[in-house]
Amino acid sequence: MQTKPFRIGTRGSPLALAQAHEARDRLMAAHGMPEEMFEIVVLTTKGDRITDRPLAEIGGKGLFTQELEEKLASGDLDFAVHSAKDMPTVLPEGLHLSAYLPREDIRDAVIGRTAPKLIELPHGATVGSASLRRQALIRRMRPDIKVITFRGAVETRLRKLDEGQVDATLLALAGLKRLGKVEVITDILDPDTFPPAPAQGAICIESRIGDQRTDDLLAAINDPATHDAVSCERAFLAALDGSCRTPIGGYAICEGDRLKFSGLIITPDGRNQHSVTIDGNRRDAAALGTRAGQDIRARAGSSFFDDWS
Numbered sequence: 622m623q624t625k626p627f628r629i630g631t632r633g634s635p636l637a638l639a640q641a642h643e644a645r646d647r648l649m650a651a652h653g654m655p656e657e658m659f660e661i662v663v664l665t666t667k668g669d670r671i672t673d674r675p676l677a678e679i680g681g682k683g684l685f686t687q688e689l690e691e692k693l694a695s696g697d698l699d700f701a702v703h704s705a706k707d708m709p710t711v712l713p714e715g716l717h718l719s720a721y722l723p724r725e726d727i728r729d730a731v732i733g734r735t736a737p738k739l740i741e742l743p744h745g746a747t748v749g750s751a752s753l754r755r756q757a758l759i760r761r762m763r764p765d766i767k768v769i770t771f772r773g774a775v776e777t778r779l780r781k782l783d784e785g786q787v788d789a790t791l792l793a794l795a796g797l798k799r800l801g802k803v804e805v806i807t808d809i810l811d812p813d814t815f816p817p818a819p820a821q822g823a824i825c826i827e828s829r830i831g832d833q834r835t836d837d838l839l840a841a842i843n844d845p846a847t848h849d850a851v852s853c854e855r856a857f858l859a860a861l862d863g864s865c866r867t868p869i870g871g872y873a874i875c876e877g878d879r880l881k882f883s884g885l886i887i888t889p890d891g892r893n894q895h896s897v898t899i900d901g902n903r904r905d906a907a908a909l910g911t912r913a914g915q916d917i918r919a920r921a922g923s924s925f926f927d928d929w930s
């Protein structure tokens with residue numbers, strides 16, 4: 622039996638740490654392994670250091686993963702635990718997403734200060750969110766609302782809300798659950814009117830292609846339904862835009878051997894959108910996502926993307 626501990630890479634935010642611990646606990650349970658077989662290694666990423674500008678402006682999603690991926694590639698880490706939502710659609714050569722933990726709730730939650738629901742906020746209210754998707758979907762529902770860029774860890778955003786900087790903010794329900802903070806939630810948004818980000822609520826594990834020892838270990842905690850749903854959603858995202866500059870939402874659900882996906886792209890002002898639904902065999906999860914993305918791209922035309930990006 623192998624005795625060298627597995628080195629698990631994670632960011633240092635409370636949410637990232639909770640997710641790394643969840644992955645480790647599931648591995649210990651699945652394999653009956655002691656805690657000493659795992660070492661959690663915390664790294665700070667560029668995305669953690671720069672918190673005053675929107676992600677799209679400072680270079681997109683890779684900012685949360687680059688430092689972890691460098692240490693993975695060099696063998697300093699055996700695997701890294703991430704929010705799947707934060708993963709770029711194209712990974713560095715030699716790395717892959719080898720396991721997904723069972724998915725948490727995919728929906729967005731409202732944390733309202735002056736009213737519980739978005740539709741009940743006072744006229745001209747201010748909502749804080751750095752997500753282009755959330756900003757566009759809020760404007761679609763409430764064109765009078767002023768949306769301001771609001772970044773930082775979940776705790777920072779809740780503090781800014783408490784201080785009265787905004788009337789409300791939106792956060793992923795999954796993150797709030799993992800942090801044990803559901804009591805702040807004042808409303809939960811229906812995914813059909815307020816679609817989540819692709820891969821929202823899912824934790825993925827990244828490892829080196831060909832590292833059989835690690836991938837054998839991880840296979841025991843992979844959740845196939847999450848794997849297939851998120852593969853579809855990520856393929857949809859990749860077919861449309863990997864850059865994080867286009868508001869994109871969508872989610873897939875697996876039922877038996879079938880998979881159902883619905884997705885949308887929307888302009889930042891919330892006035893124009895194209896949506897798609899598709900279903901097929903789960904085996905073709907990624908191909909279904911790609912087809913849905915290509916379908917939207919063909920209908921929207923390139924001008925949809927040119928007009929504002």
Ligand SMILES: NCc1[nH]cc(CCC(=O)O)c1CC(=O)O
Nearest residue numbers: 704706792793795796821822823
């Ligand atoms: N981009 C930040 C991020 N990445 C993952 C989550 C939440 C957890 C998840 O969606 O799995 C969050 C915070 C949020 O959107 O509220």
